[in-house]
Amino acid sequence: MSKWFDETLERIKKATGTRTQVQLAEILNIRQSSISDAKRRSSIPAEWYIKLYKTHGLNPEWLSDGVEPVYMKPGKGKISADNILSETTAQYGQVPSRGRVVPVSSMAGEESGSEQWAPQQVGELNIPETFYRPSMVVLKVEGSSMEPAIRRNAFAGVDETQKRLMAGDIYAVHVPYQGVVIRRVFFDPENSRFILRPEDPQHPELYIAVQDQNKLVVGRVVWVMQEV
Structure with missing residues (x-):
């Protein structure tokens, strides 16, 4: 479970261009302590996926399991996961x-x-x-x-x-x-x-x-x- 969480969090950080918990908390509009809580539980809250879809057009299934396409909103599907993660x-x-x-x-x-x-x-x-x-x-x-x-x-x-x-x-x-x-x-x-x-x-x-x-x-x- 910890490995799944780390991989999911890495995809979120790569796709949003964030490197620190402070930056990620700002993107998600949450307290930094909420990220620490998620790490402790090794669980990504469902509302994170919803926010990232609304703000960045990101596909929750890709964030969670790495299943493409990366984006679900029109005009963004041309970018592959390999390009984002490389x-x-x-x-x-x-x-x-x-x-x-x-x-x-x-x-x-x-x-x-x-x-x-x-x-x-x-x-x-x-x-x-x-x-x-x-x-x-x-x-x-x-x-x-x-x-x-x-x-x-x-x-x-x-x-x-x-x-x-x-x-x-x-x-x-x-x-x-x-x-x-x-x-x-x-x-x-x-x-x-x-x-x-x-x-x-x-x-x-x-x-x-x-x-x-x-x-x-x-x-x-x-x-x-x-x-x-």
């Missing part, structure tokens, strides 16, 4: 970095004609473990509006917890009925709005009202991977 090594100079395979979403999202943006998987990417965070969505950059800083077909890691706009930083912002754009943000105090400015002046500036930032901002771009 750990690869990427070299940056002489420093080895553990790798993680993550889903990549299109900027158009699940439904381009919607007021709300939802990610739609179009591929996978192996990123250094240090790049990963549970609150991240990875976008495949479409278009040339941010060239030369961010080129077409680059991959942009967006932290969805960082929605508060800070002047000069780069954010992913949802434009209703169009999809997500990536722009550098500046504040326009005279009109109480934010300017979404492209790097390439051939592309237009966009604007969002101050009160709309929490609704429209997907998150801050925290890293970019692209060919040199």
